[in-house]
Amino acid sequence: MWFGEVASGGERHRSLAHCHVIVCGNEKGGSGKSTIAMHVSVALAKLGFVVATLDVDTRQKTLTRYVDYRRRWIDRSGEHLACSTHFVALEAPNGRSDAANRRAGFDEIRSAHDFVIIDTPGAYTAQSVFAHQQADTLITPLNDSFIDFDVLANIDPETFEIQDLAQYAGAVRDARRERRAGSGEIIDWVVVRNRMSPISSRNERRVHACMRELSMKLGFRLANGIGERLIFREWFQRGLTALDDVHAEAGAQRLSLSHLAARNEVRRLIEALRLPVDDQGRRRAEARRQWLSAAREPIRIPDIFAS
Ligand SMILES: Nc1ncnc2c1ncn2[C@@H]1O[C@H](COP(=O)(O)OP(=O)(O)O)[C@@H](O)[C@H]1O
Numbered sequence: 001m002w003f004g005e006v007a008s009g010g011e012r013h014r015s016l017a018h019c020h021v022i023v024c025g026n027e028k029g030g031s032g033k034s035t036i037a038m039h040v041s042v043a044l045a046k047l048g049f050v051v052a053t054l055d056v057d058t059r060q061k062t063l064t065r066y067v068d069y070r071r072r073w074i075d076r077s078g079e080h081l082a083c084s085t086h087f088v089a090l091e092a093p094n095g096r097s098d099a100a101n102r103r104a105g106f107d108e109i110r111s112a113h114d115f116v117i118i119d120t121p122g123a124y125t126a127q128s129v130f131a132h133q134q135a136d137t138l139i140t141p142l143n144d145s146f147i148d149f150d151v152l153a154n155i156d157p158e159t160f161e162i163q164d165l166a167q168y169a170g171a172v173r174d175a176r177r178e179r180r181a182g183s184g185e186i187i188d189w190v191v192v193r194n195r196m197s198p199i200s201s202r203n204e205r206r207v208h209a210c211m212r213e214l215s216m217k218l219g220f221r222l223a224n225g226i227g228e229r230l231i232f233r234e235w236f237q238r239g240l241t242a243l244d245d246v247h248a249e250a251g252a253q254r255l256s257l258s259h260l261a262a263r264n265e266v267r268r269l270i271e272a273l274r275l276p277v278d279d280q281g282r283r284r285a286e287a288r289r290q291w292l293s294a295a296r297e298p299i300r301i302p303d304i305f306a307s
């Protein structure tokens, strides 16, 4: 097996007929992949779905540590918090890769959960390529400085004009092609600006215009951004998220303003993902599946050569 279970989310019944895979990806470290993966998994577990998290960042294992801190917090406090069942990708023995085992291991996880959320490394690894090819939804957080645009495209610093596409955009294009050729399915790519400054800069509008242009060129959707808030780092160490009703400071009676603002931003992000979490989302997913299967059927034409 390539994916070892390290923590159980408890016994629950699945609600969805088809598992939905969400991948957090960006070839740059520190953009917020693991933070967002944790928040999305907690949001879905809180809604009552059976959720698996899968850490394929075998070097940093940030999501694995996050999940571990959460378990410890639960043990210490005795409070009930929604959790995912967590898996980590295991290194191949002698550095060998085994695509068939990886496929089988992943299919096993998929068959037992409503959602699988995969956190990927800031590097181009076989595990990361595999993960991207499984995505129904791909979330790419961008650190909200202009420097981070360069994972998607090279941009003229003076005119903000897009010069050419960069490596990560190419990797996503390849994953999409692979997916389309294999199962015929489409990856919904959502880019979210993370760690946005509270003070809007003079460049803000130009950055936004540039993002819109990029979104049309590369075929991604833009979600509302998430602000730069110190509280995210405090939550990490406690295994908590903006969605937990736990007071940031011991003894505090109310959630802080920063907590509430972060929670709203995360909720807006979840809405922007358009996941099959409600009737409307499920109908959308079903219509998409039907359309895809119809698109793969050969067109029926009357036999004009019949005698
Ligand atoms: N919106 C935010 N505000 C403040 N700090 C953040 C925010 N998002 C992430 N961080 C912090 O930035 C660091 C990198 O985030 P992380 O999720 O580990 O990124 P990645 O997985 O892309 O490497 C962590 O210390 C995390 O707590």
Ligand SMILES: [Mg+2]
Pocket (backbone or CB within 6 Å): 030, 033, 034, 035, 057, 060, 062, 063, 119, 120, 121
């Ligand atoms: Mg990470």
